[in-house]
Amino acid sequence: MFLRVCVMGMALLGLAGCDTVTNRVTDGIAAISGPGDSTTAGIRTLSLLNGDVRVRGPEGYCVDQSASNARRGFSVMVGCAVLTDEAAIMPRLDGLITVQFGAENTASVAGNEEAFAAFLASDAGRGLLSQGGDAATISEIATVTDNAGVLVRFTDAAGPAFEGTDGPQWRGFMDVNGRLTTVSALSFARNPLTRAQAERLLIVAMTELAEVNGAARDADKNT
Numbered sequence: 001m002f003l004r005v006c007v008m009g010m011a012l013l014g015l016a017g018c019d020t021v022t023n024r025v026t027d028g029i030a031a032i033s034g035p036g037d038s039t040t041a042g043i044r045t046l047s048l049l050n051g052d053v054r055v056r057g058p059e060g061y062c063v064d065q066s067a068s069n070a071r072r073g074f075s076v077m078v079g080c081a082v083l084t085d086e087a088a089i090m091p092r093l094d095g096l097i098t099v100q101f102g103a104e105n106t107a108s109v110a111g112n113e114e115a116f117a118a119f120l121a122s123d124a125g126r127g128l129l130s131q132g133g134d135a136a137t138i139s140e141i142a143t144v145t146d147n148a149g150v151l152v153r154f155t156d157a158a159g160p161a162f163e164g165t166d167g168p169q170w171r172g173f174m175d176v177n178g179r180l181t182t183v184s185a186l187s188f189a190r191n192p193l194t195r196a197q198a199e200r201l202l203i204v205a206m207t208e209l210a211e212v213n214g215a216a217r218d219a220d221k222n223t
Contacts (some may be wrong), residue, residue, distance in 0.1 A: 020128040045212060048101060049073045053177050055099050056212040058204045060091030073101035073179070077205075095193055096165055096186040099209065107175035113145035116173060120152050129171070132158040140168065144199075148206055149174030151199070160189075167192055170202040176213050183209065 009059055045056040046063045047112055048070045057063065057077035064083055067076040077097040079090040120143055126135035129152070137157040144151040150173045166189035174181050186203035187193040189193045193201065 002017075012167060046070065046075060048075065053101050053179065053181075054106075056208045058091060058093070058201070058208055061097065073104045075099045093193060093197050093204075095188060095198065096162060097200050097201070097205050098182075098184040098186075099205075100182045101176060102180040102182075102196050105178055106180040107178045108180050109149050109173050110175045113150050114188055116150045117143040117145050117152070120150070129154055129156070131156050131161060134158065148172075148203070148210065151202060153195070153199070161186055164188060164190070168195070168198070170198045172202050172206045174206055174210070176209060181209065 032086045043055060043065065044061065046065070046068065047054050048068075050071075053073065055063065055075040055077070060079055061077045062080040062083055064078060065078045068074055075098065077095050077099070081090045082164065120129065121141050123135045126138040127133055129141075130137045138154050139157065140155045142153045142154070152173075153168055153173050154171075155168045161169060161184065165186040167187045172183040172185075174183070178200040183202060183205050185193075185198050185205060187198055
């Protein structure tokens, strides 16, 4: 049950097929402990949207390709050892990370951080954050803005974003290669993250995205 915003909603980003993405993620998460596939190799970096962007998880995280959709710019990352018994690596901050890249030319965070944060706290913004689209289910909103983007912490009474996750949700919004990008950090019910840990995980995940895509741009310039 992927976050209902689907990167701030189809209306804001021009994304299509949110239901399709939702179903794919639900199926993929259900199969995390299933038979091994190419994720058993411990894939940390993956190209999406025909190579226009890349996703890279924090140290100890691997991309779950069965739950991700490269063509739609969506990725799920968890501790490598969660995906396969063959991997001994587990991150120090054990959570679930999702990344969704928006359509081209949707970048809207840089230079507008305060306005973006204010929108998230509005009725319309809370409705988009809500899993069920109901602003009334969203509470305890706290936003943080800096040069990296906008971070928001909130509680959704509609239920967990994914089966097996629990507690408040952290979500970050940033611009990557001209695309508005949403990053989520979720806490597992089996091993809850503290508020500081979840915020740290989100910041590290956003930093990794900025660095891997910045490196890719530099490489293209030098070719």
